[in-house]
């Protein structure tokens with residue numbers, strides 16, 4: 001029996017899902033996928049990518065454009081906005097990682113990203129002010145690492161997930177822009193990246209609930225008065 005590439009990808013998706021759900025093991029999954037004519041090694045890449053897309057994490061090995069598109073479509077269909085947002089967070093990290101490590105542009109991947117991002121973006125098009133910190137990161141060695149980690153503070157999807165978890169009040173001083181400024185301050189907050197960039201490995205993927213935190217621009221500026229930055233607790237203790 002011969003399968004087209006499209007058919008193979010569709011099968012792989014089903015198998016990857018079974019692995020993700022724990023119904024079959026990774027090696028069982030890879031063996032079944034291999035029976036559809038994919039090499040064992042790329043079978044693993046496809047299973048691994050599905051797992052990361054569902055978790056909103058970085059995947060480093062590339063899957064083809066058809067598969068990327070198909071995975072996102074199916075995830076959106078099955079898991080709606082929340083599922084798609086996680087998958088996009090994962091894809092964005094993948095593209096950033098790939099572009100920074102290979103020096104090549106991932107045009108197809110960006111196209112796919114933008115197309116699906118259009119489906120989820122209207123909920124929070126202008127929710128957060130783009131802060132960030134290009135110049136504070138200069139002193140770290142390794143341009144790749146800088147850019148990858150720096151992109152997390154700018155990533156809309158990561159920010160949004162962080163804000164949904166913590167709310168819109170500053171986690172240092174409790175300032176809330178909407179309480180102070182009414183409608184004008186609605187949805188306004190900075191998002192700070194907690195992980196010390198110098199300690200982050202090349203394959204680091206962001207967890208919006210543990211690695212990012214909402215802070216007001218004043219506290220954000222104070223956090224970055226020291227390098228590496230103050231911790232939230234340290235800054236809290238400094239407030240009189």
Ligand SMILES: [Zn+2]
Nearest residue numbers: 170173216219
């Ligand atoms: Zn504050």
Ligand SMILES: [Zn+2]
Nearest residue numbers: 133191192193
């Ligand atoms: Zn910051």
